[in-house]
Structure formats: C-alpha cells, structure tokens
Amino acid sequence: MRIDILSVLPEMIEGAIHSSILKRAQEKGLAEFHLHNLRDYSTDKHRRVDDYPFGGEAGMVMQIEPIDRVVSLLKSERDYDEVIFTTPDGEQFSQSLANELSLYRNIIILCGHYKGVDYRVREHLVTREVSIGDYVLTGGELAAAVIADAVVRVIPGVIGDEQSALSDSFQDNLLAPPVYTRPAEYKGWKVPDVLLSGHERKISEWRMEQSMERTQRLRPDLLKR
Numbered sequence: 743m744r745i746d747i748l749s750v751l752p753e754m755i756e757g758a759i760h761s762s763i764l765k766r767a768q769e770k771g772l773a774e775f776h777l778h779n780l781r782d783y784s785t786d787k788h789r790r791v792d793d794y795p796f797g798g799e800a801g802m803v804m805q806i807e808p809i810d811r812v813v814s815l816l817k818s819e820r821d822y823d824e825v826i827f828t829t830p831d832g833e834q835f836s837q838s839l840a841n842e843l844s845l846y847r848n849i850i851i852l853c854g855h856y857k858g859v860d861y862r863v864r865e866h867l868v869t870r871e872v873s874i875g876d877y878v879l880t881g882g883e884l885a886a887a888v889i890a891d892a893v894v895r896v897i898p899g900v901i902g903d904e905q906s907a908l909s910d911s912f913q914d915n916l917l918a919p920p921v922y923t924r925p926a927e928y929k930g931w932k933v934p935d936v937l938l939s940g941h942e943r944k945i946s947e948w949r950m951e952q953s954m955e956r957t958q959r960l961r962p963d964l965l966k967r
C-alpha cells in the first residue's frame with residue numbers, strides 16, 4: 743500500500759512513519775509513505791500557500807492551486823482509491839474505517855487546517871473527510887499520522903503475530919482482555935490462576951468474559967453498535 747501525505751509541516755509526521763512498526767512495514771515492502779511539502783508546489787516567490795479569505799473573515803485560507811497541482815501530479819502517475827482530508831468536521835475515524843482503508847492500494851491524505859482550506863478543495867478534490875475525534879488540533883498532521891498508523895498496522899504481515907491485530911480492542915466492537923507476563927507474582931500482586939493453568943478452553947472463556955465485562959463497564963456504547 744502507498745500513502746501520500748500532503749502537508750505544510752511534513753516534519754511533524756516524519757517521526758511517526760520512521761519509527762518502529764511503520765518503519766518495519768516499509769522495510770518489508772508492505773507500505774510506502776511519501777511526504778509532500780505543499781510549499782514545494784507554490785508558485786509564489788516566498789513559497790506561500792495561503793491567502794486572505796474572500797468576505798473578510800479573520801485568519802488565512804490555504805489556496806487550491808498548490809493542492810491541486812500536487813494531487814494532479816500524483817493522479818497522473820497512478821490511480822488513487824481515496825483522497826482523504828483530515829478535519830474535525832469529518833466522519834469519525836474508527837477501527838472499521840482503518841480496516842477498510844488498509845485494503846486500498848494508494849491513498850492520499852491531505853492535512854487540513856480548520857476553517858483554513860479553500861472549500862473548493864473539499865468540493866472537487868477530496869473524496870473523504872475524516873476526523874480523529876471531537877477536539878480541534880492545530881493542524882491535520884497528527885490526525886494523518888494517527889490514520890496512517892492505524893491503517894498500516896492492520897495490513898497482513900505488518901505485525902509479527904497476525905493474531906494480535908485481529909484480537910485488538912475494537913476489532914469486534916469489544917475491548918481487549920487484560921494481559922500479563924512474568925513474574926507470576928510481584929509484591930504479592932498475582933496473575934489470575936486460570937492463565938497459569940495451561941487449560942486452553944478455560945483460558946479462552948476467561949478472556950471472552952473479561953472482554954465482555956470491560957466493554958460493558960467502560961464502553962457500553964460499543965455493545966449497542
């Protein structure tokens with residue numbers, strides 16, 4: 743899968759895609775990230791990509807030309823399944839959207855600046871608008887990093903043990919059960935006996951009960967979906 747990210751602050755995303763599992767996914771050839779600085783597509787001598795809004799509101803607005811220039815260039819090179827715009831008024835990002843996007847070959851993520859992008863970009867260039875939650879970030883860069891991370895980690899083979907992505911919290915609208923490792927007892931705090939029993943059926947029943955109990959207690963809304 744190839745993900746092209748368009749931003750005025752690509753350095754904000756660099757750390758996320760060059761670390762740990764995302765880095766390994768690229769080394770294994772399972773994912774490719776391409777960061778594009780929108781300023782490189784400005785025709786202004788000061789590399790500006792924004793201008794004053796028509797109608798005289800406060801704040802600056804990102805212009806359509808640099809965005810259209812890079813989107814058109816990318817689209818002339820390959821087909822894209824989705825052009826995603828990160829914005830707090832988009833559809834809510836979720837595990838199921840991450841799963842869906844992970845099936846695509848090529849996506850573009852445009853990092854938005856709330857109130858700050860010429861609306862024609864959203865009307866004519868963007869195919870999907872995504873929010874990572876009901877709060878406002880300073881820009882869409884962290885949202886793009888969140889989306890890229892959640893999407894790439896569910897690509898088969900990215901996580902060593904394939905089971906582990908499937909048993910994530912949210913994967914079946916259930917929170918994951920607790921996990922423990924050695925030592926079996928620490929300061930008198932014990933690992934549940936059943937996990938040390940070696941009894942596979944009982945262990946799997948215990949895990950399901952714990953998932954249900956934690957979901958009911960912490961996220962009852964998930965059970966109603």
Ligand code: ADE
Binds near residue numbers: 828829872873874879
């Ligand atoms: N840009 C600013 N806030 C955002 C949010 N919550 N989700 C996606 N993009 C954003």
